[in-house]
Each structure stands twice: as C-alpha cells, then as structure tokens.
Amino acid sequence: MKCHQCQTEMVRDCNVTVEGGMYGIKISKKRKGLFNKVSAKTKAAVCSSCGYVALYIDEYNDFRE
Ligand SMILES: [Zn+2]
Numbered sequence: 802m803k804c805h806q807c808q809t810e811m812v813r814d815c816n817v818t819v820e821g822g823m824y825g826i827k828i829s830k831k832r833k834g835l836f837n838k839v840s841a842k843t844k845a846a847v848c849s850s851c852g853y854v855a856l857y858i859d860e861y862n863d864f865r866e
Contacts, residue, residue: 802855804848811846811855828858832866839863 802811817826829840841858848854858864 802846802857804851804853805855806853807848807851809848809850811848811853813844813846813857815845815847817843817845817856826856828864830864 802813803809804811818824819826826843827840828843829838831838839860841860841863843856843858846855846857
C-alpha cells in the first residue's frame with residue numbers, strides 16, 4: 802500500500818479508535834441473500850514520510866455485490 806501523496810510504502814494495521822473511548826469504526830452494508838449484512842473493522846495505514854492516513858478494511862471481498 803503506497804501513500805497517495807508521496808508514494809512511500811505505508812505502515813498498515815494501525816488501529817482506528819475514537820478519542821476518549823475504546824471504540825473503533827465499523828463499516829457495514831445490508832445485502833440481499835443468506836448473509837444479509839456484511840461488516841468490517843476499519844484499520845488505518847499511516848505514511849511515515851508525510852503523515853498521510855488512509856482507512857482500509859481487510860474484508861473488502863465481502864462487500865462485492
Ligand atoms: Zn506520504
């Protein structure tokens with residue numbers, strides 16, 4: 802995963818939490834069918850060169866329609 806700003810390799814697997822709590826951010830989506838809801842915990846990648854932060858999930862395949 803490369804930084805969008807400066808193309809440096811980003812540091813993945815950083816935790817995303819809400820300040821003042823232990824809560825992370827979850828992405829979810831309703832779907833049709835047997836497994837009618839998908840959700841994923843948001844992670845962050847940080848660029849150690851310019852400070853750019855990108856959010857991503859590992860379970861992106863589950864969101865495919
Ligand atoms: Zn960068």
